[in-house]
Amino acid sequence: MPFTNETDILSIPAVLAAENHNTNVLVTIILTVILVAVGATVVFRREEPKKVPEFQEPPVLPSKVPFIGHLIGMLRWQVGYMQMLSSKCPSWPAFTLRIGAARIYVICDPSLIQAAYRNAKTFDFGSFVVESSERLFQISEHGMKIIRGETTPGYDPNGPFLNGNNGKSFLNENHRIMVDTLSPGPALRSLNRAVLDRVAGSLNDIDSTEGKFGLYRWMRDIITHASAEAIYGPNNPFSGNPKLVEDLWHFEADMTLLMLQFMPTFIAPKAYHARTAIRNAFEEYYANGHDKEASILIQTHLASCKKWGFGDSDIANFEVSTLFLATTNTVSTSFWQLSYILSDPELLDAIRAEVEPIIKRQNSPIVGEEVAVMDITLFQTQCPLLVSTFHETLRLVGSATSVRSVVAPANLKANSNTFSLQSPAVIQLPSGITHSSPAIWGPDVNSFNPTRFLASTKATLDKETKRKQIQGYFPFGGGKHLCPGRHFATAEILSFVTALVTGFDIEGSHVPERAFQKLGTGVRKPMGDVDVGIKRREGWEGVKWCFDLGGQEVNFSTLAGGSDEVEE
Ligand code: HEM
Numbered sequence: 001m002p003f004t005n006e007t008d009i010l011s012i013p014a015v016l017a018a019e020n021h022n023t024n025v026l027v028t029i030i031l032t033v034i035l036v037a038v039g040a041t042v043v044f045r046r047e048e049p050k051k052v053p054e055f056q057e058p059p060v061l062p063s064k065v066p067f068i069g070h071l072i073g074m075l076r077w078q079v080g081y082m083q084m085l086s087s088k089c090p091s092w093p094a095f096t097l098r099i100g101a102a103r104i105y106v107i108c109d110p111s112l113i114q115a116a117y118r119n120a121k122t123f124d125f126g127s128f129v130v131e132s133s134e135r136l137f138q139i140s141e142h143g144m145k146i147i148r149g150e151t152t153p154g155y156d157p158n159g160p161f162l163n164g165n166n167g168k169s170f171l172n173e174n175h176r177i178m179v180d181t182l183s184p185g186p187a188l189r190s191l192n193r194a195v196l197d198r199v200a201g202s203l204n205d206i207d208s209t210e211g212k213f214g215l216y217r218w219m220r221d222i223i224t225h226a227s228a229e230a231i232y233g234p235n236n237p238f239s240g241n242p243k244l245v246e247d248l249w250h251f252e253a254d255m256t257l258l259m260l261q262f263m264p265t266f267i268a269p270k271a272y273h274a275r276t277a278i279r280n281a282f283e284e285y286y287a288n289g290h291d292k293e294a295s296i297l298i299q300t301h302l303a304s305c306k307k308w309g310f311g312d313s314d315i316a317n318f319e320v321s322t323l324f325l326a327t328t329n330t331v332s333t334s335f336w337q338l339s340y341i342l343s344d345p346e347l348l349d350a351i352r353a354e355v356e357p358i359i360k361r362q363n364s365p366i367v368g369e370e371v372a373v374m375d376i377t378l379f380q381t382q383c384p385l386l387v388s389t390f391h392e393t394l395r396l397v398g399s400a401t402s403v404r405s406v407v408a409p410a411n412l413k414a415n416s417n418t419f420s421l422q423s424p425a426v427i428q429l430p431s432g433i434t435h436s437s438p439a440i441w442g443p444d445v446n447s448f449n450p451t452r453f454l455a456s457t458k459a460t461l462d463k464e465t466k467r468k469q470i471q472g473y474f475p476f477g478g479g480k481h482l483c484p485g486r487h488f489a490t491a492e493i494l495s496f497v498t499a500l501v502t503g504f505d506i507e508g509s510h511v512p513e514r515a516f517q518k519l520g521t522g523v524r525k526p527m528g529d530v531d532v533g534i535k536r537r538e539g540w541e542g543v544k545w546c547f548d549l550g551g552q553e554v555n556f557s558t559l560a561g562g563s564d565e566v567e568e
């Protein structure tokens with residue numbers, strides 16, 4: 001399947017070319033040089049390439065600039081680059097990019113993507129976690145030895161990386177802790193309870209005198225404070241410290257540049273100083289014993305860090321990553337879902353009518369006021385349109401790319417496609433490609449269709465389209481590393497958005513343009529902010545908001561989708 005016109009490959013679709021981006025030439029050149037070196041280290045340090053001749057490799061997509069053309073493309077267009085390439089060859093199930101001698105396999109076919117997720121043994125994520133811990137979180141050499149599994153009893157330098165997928169190692173244990181404490185059960189329940197109490201507090205503080213403010217930033221700050229309090233307890237470093245909240249988002253904005261470890265105070269000064277400030281604040285937090293009031297997630301993680309021998313300084317270094325993961329995608333998803341609903345008056349009315357029955361109004365003898373209690377266990381059964389808009393939002397603005405390294409030569413097989421993949425190599429599974437494919441979603445792929453994920457809509461699809469949509473929609477990734485925070489995020493987003501559309505009138509909202517998507521971003525951000533005014537809706541003026549998690553466990557498995565079953 002050769003390309004007939006190479007110029008086509010590197011020409012830029014209007015939608016991407018129109019986007020604002022600020023990658024300057026100097027930084028691009030520096031990034032290019034350093035990432036070539038990084039890529040070579042990641043790719044070559046483990047094994048020599050071995051060939052599996054049985055089947056063909058995915059076809060090579062050439063670039064006009066030899067050796068580093070695709071690297072320059074990735075740095076210039078970042079997350080959007082794979083989408084650009086794929087739009088030039090929409091029928092290709094996968095393609096290979098060559099950067100020097102290194103290979104990147106980009107998988108576009110939904111069945112092949114799911115096949116790759118299932119084989120976590122061959123397509124490994126651990127090496128990327130090790131690499132980013134070292135580059136982004138400034139872990140000491142002693143800490144890196146623990147992370148690389150070198151302090152594990154019986155460590156065999158020639159054995160499987162990180163002592164195997166499920167073997168004894170700090171990373172495997174930490175992964176298990178995340179999955180266990182964030183899956184439906186008592187730990188998640190208390191986390192949900194804490195985050196929603198804090199969200200309710202923010203809603204109850206709203207009065208009509210606020211004037212205009214930026215909607216994205218306002219939601220960002222509420223979610224950041226609520227998540228920090230739920231995860232780290234009432235004396236978390238962010239409480240009463242708006243500067244540290246700003247710092248978290250400065251870090252988030254330029255963390256890719258920090259990963260280069262090249263003149264960080266020059267190329268990413270705000271992110272660099274922000275990381276130091278957050279790290280110092282967490283060191284003080286732990287020194288003062290505030291972690292005793294933290295969530296089970298943090299207490300279990302801390303016990304594990306201590307057991308494996310991490311020093312206090314490294315423990316503080318880790319924390320920026322936890323809070324970053326817990327907020328970065330949740331904030332944008334909440335903002336977009338709310339904006340899409342508010343932009344369509346008929347949809348807004350329909351959602352208000354759908355959610356009102358799950359909100360009970362009652363006079364509370366405790367607060368002496370009228371309370372609006374939202375039963376969040378009923379989203380799944382009683383609010384199909386709301387849930388459909390949640391998924392449609394994630395389809396349109398969620399474009400995370402899962403990356404895995406191919407640790408042994410393998411065949412990737414699904415339906416009629418089988419490809420041979422060499423090792424070492426990197427595979428990329430960009431959800432941006434499948435989420436925006438007209439072949440999967442139809443001609444209205446670029447529009448927000450609120451009913452797309454309703455069971456009644458899906459029932460009209462033929463079997464093949466239904467299969468492609470199920471497999472091609474993966475905003476939370478998949479396989480062993482499927483986002484463990486998806487239940488927590490779903491509860492928080494749906495509750496927050498539902499309370500806002502039901503109890504408040506938000507004036508001036510519209511759906512903004514999307515910002516240029518930097519490497520490392522999962523959910524796209526808005527370009528700029530949207531100035532709005534907010535006031536209590538007629539009939540809801542005096543109520544206090546409160547979220548009820550019901551008598552039973554809130555199980556968001558069906559809502560958040562996905563399963564973490566993988567081949568071991
Ligand atoms: C709308 C919100 C969210 C989205 C769209 C999202 C998306 C993702 C994606 C795409 C991945 C990579 C999965 C892969 O490569 O297969 C991921 C990983 C992860 N997410 Fe989320 N996430 C969200 C919220 C959260 C929250 C709230 C938390 C924590 C409370 C969280 C914690 C994590 C962790 C710890 C990982 C790494 C998992 C691993 O390495 O095994 N996420 N997320």
